[in-house]
Amino acid sequence: DEDASPPWFLVDRKQIVLRRGEDVVVDLVRFQDLMRGVETHAHRRLAGCPACLARLEEAVALVRGEFLAGLYFPSDVWESWLLAQREHYTQRALEAMTWLRDAYREQGAWEAVLDAAQRQLSLEPWLETAHRVIMQAHFHLGDRNAALAQYERCAAILWEELGVEPEEETRRLHRQILDGGLSTPAAPASRGNLPPPTTPFFGREAEQGRLLHLLVDPTHRLITLVGPGGMGKTHLALEVGGQVAQSFADGVWFVSLDGVIGGAEQVQVAIGEALGLGQGERQLTGAQVLARLRDKQMLLILDNCETALDALGFIPGWLRRAPGLAILATSRTPLNFQSESVVWLAGLPQGQEETPGPAEEMFAALAQMARDSFALSAQNLAQVRRICAQVEGLPLGIALAAAWIRRRSLAQITDALGRSLDVLSTNLRDVTPRHRSIRAAFETSWAMLETEQQQVLAALSVFPGAFSPEAAARVAGASLFHLDALCEHSLLQQDQEAERYTLHSLVRQFAAEKLAGAAPAVERAFVAHFRAFARSHRNDYARLQPEWTNLAAAVAKAHAQGDWPAVLDLVHTLDEPWFRQMRLQDMRDGLILALDAAAGLEDEPALMQTLLRLGEIEVELNDYTGAAAHLNEALERAGRLEEGLCIAQAQMLLGRVRREQGQGEEALALLEEA
Structure with a gap:
């Protein structure tokens, strides 16, 4: 193009040069x-x-x-240079195709393997490794005849081009296919527990790229995705977790810390439970969980870490002792570890002018799920964009607003959100703007509920984690109709396979504020239900398993209410299930609360027995200092009550403590006295 400005080529008597510039793309440079x-x-x-x-x-x-x-010059120097360059770049292209082919082969993507190997043959028809891979790909795709035909083509090409027969490895593969000796491998096992997505994923390209870059890099082993509640941290973590699954031979595992009650030990135990680790039906301790992870190549997604920040101090030690372990955490605040890489998450961006962005696309998709006649158009784009702006691109706010489409127009939703935002902005000045927006979304959702539904939602806030419809009925007076209605309003999530329900942690906080003065009565109902449940199912560990969090909460709530008989009854009922299932930390926490209950009732025998049992459990947990203190107090009280058996039991356990502490003579004296 002689008229191009600037010109494409710079030409003089000695050279022709293609100019550089952003508008000039050279495929070879891009390839390199x-x-x-x-x-x-x-x-x-x-x-x-x-x-x-x-x-x-x-x-x-x-x-x-x-x-x-097609480029030719009558020059031996040119010809020699060109041949060398062609050979070099052909080998580089074959190398790229080999890398891609082998990666697809590792994934079991045989169609892609076939395509890459055929590309190799287009460059080097006699490349036997490519012929072999094509034979394998055809066979694994179920086309044995095509695999055998590929061998014949390979043999013919080698003879015609090089005058040689196929290598022994190629002939052996041919015999295996011919004789049926080559087995079809099973599809790669999916290792992990990532839940399948329930809603589409929108936007986040930049955040995905950043997370993927960090997660595949072995030098980055603790990444925290940080953002306000309802920002879509969990959804994004699950999305990228699925994309990097091939980087972790032992899988990608999701662990929710929401509802985990206790310290570091309880968090570690929760991780072990999520991974399905255990000895038969027994729960592992935190140290045992780490021992199982030390040689694993695994990614843990720890969700809702802000609920257990003070209990996460073990993470750096775990990463040192388990070199193949990586952690992707989601939290409202950074974990503040030296080795931590933090990725901040903001609201979904909106589009410009007539082009919708991820926020509008998310609203449109969810609104269409709520009302199939809804469609995003040039006429309603401005209203949808305004709604997305009112919730500041917060995915949870967008989802809640979209759910209202079933019964409200866009104008009604916009007006309702506007009124609530104005009120909250005026009256709640100490709340950040982000939380004002989500609070406005919740307030509007609340106003759309019938009175009974409001009462049920508020009462459900007493559940710290997942709950069954039976428990919801007993504690909150919730019928299936109520639960279905709350699910439709996106205020409640349902696990249909497990027949359990959960509240988003932000919704739970909001609903708890609404419960307010009615909380004591509902919490008494909670304690009463799980007290009866524990009695009825104390030997049915399958029924107890999903309720451990609720049972521990029942003990804590009874303690908070000063319901000392209920505390002692729950702890006594759960004693054997806790012990048999090796839930020793739960047991210890419950026994500590039971000490207050026994003291409150001035029940000296119960206090003595509780101290003795607590000391025994602390021995099992290797907390010898705590065990010695509680066992000595139990021994003193048993002496005053002249309880010979309890005295002997306390002395025996103290003997174990002294033995573990290397005090052999004292241990022997205590055991002999016992």
Whole structure:
């Protein structure tokens, strides 16, 4: 183009130079940049690095023939240089195709393996490794005849081009396919417990890219996704967790810390439970969970870490002792560890002018799920954009607002949100703007509920975690109709397979404020239900298993109410199930509360027995200091009550403590006296 400005080529008597510029893209330069990106990028496994696989796919797509095909100059120097360059870049292209082929093979993506290997043959028809891979791909795709035909083509090409027969490895593969000796591998096992998505995923391309870059890099092992409640942290963590699954041979595992009551030990136990670790039906201790993880290549997604910040001090130690372990945490605040990489999450961006952004697209998709006749259009885009702006792109706020489409127009939703926002902005000046917006969304959802539904939602806030419809009925007076209505309003989530329900933690906080003065009565109903449940199912561990969190909460709520008989009864009823299921930390926490109950009732025998049992459990937990203190007090009280058996039991346990502390003579004296 002689009229181009600036000109494409700079020409003089000695050279022709293609000018540089952002508007000039040279496929060879791009190919080299992509290959360099793959070679220099730190990742655990190529098959598990989406960024590098994308680079290789783009690099391979750039290979469309010989280097400088059709360009000829009558010069021996030129010819020699061109042949050397063509050979170099052909080998680099084959290398890229091999990397891509082998990564797909590791994933079990045989269609993609077939495509990559066939691309290799287009460059080097006699490349036997590519022929073998094509034979395997056809066989694993169920086309045995195509696999055998590929061998015949390989043999013919080798003879015609090189005058040689196929290698022994190729002939052996042919015999295996011919004789049926080559087995079809099972599909790669999916290791982990990531729940399937229940709603589409929108936007977050930049955050996804950042997280993927960090997660595939073995030098980054603690990444925290930080943002306000309802910002979509969990959804994003699950999305990227699924994308990097190939980087972790032992899987990607999701652990919710919402509802975990206690310290570091309880968090570690919750991790073990989520991973399905245990000895038969027995629960592992935190130290045992770590022992199981020390040689694993695994990603843990720890969700809602802000609920257990003070209990997470064990994380750096775990990362040191389990070198293949990586952690992706979600939290409203950073965990504040030296090795932590923090990715901040803000609201979904809105589009510009007539182009919808992720926020509007999310609203439109969820609104259409609520009312199938809804469609985003040029006429309603401005109203949808205003709603998204009112909740500041907060995904939870968008989801709640979209659910109202079933019964309200966009104008009604906009007006309702506007009124609530104005009120909250005026009256709640100490609440951050983000929380004012989500509070406004909750207030509007609350106003749309019938009075009974409001009462049920408020009462459900006493559940610290998941609950059954039976428990909801007993504690909150909730019928299935009530629960279905709350699910429709996006205020309650249902696990249909497990037949259990959960409240989002923000919704639970909001509903608890609404419960206010009615809380004591509802919490008494909670304690009464789980007290009866524990009695009825004390030997049915399958029924107890999903209710451990609620049972521990029942003990704590009874203690907070000063209902000392209920505390002692619950702890006594759960004693054997806790012990048999190795829930020793739960047991210890319950026994500590039972001490207050026995003291409050001035029940000396109960206090003595509780101290004795607590000391025994602390021995099992290797807390010898705590055990010695409680056992000595139990021994003193047993002496005053002249309880010989309790005296002997306390002396025996103290003997164990002294033995573990290396005080052999004192241990022997105590055991002999016992």
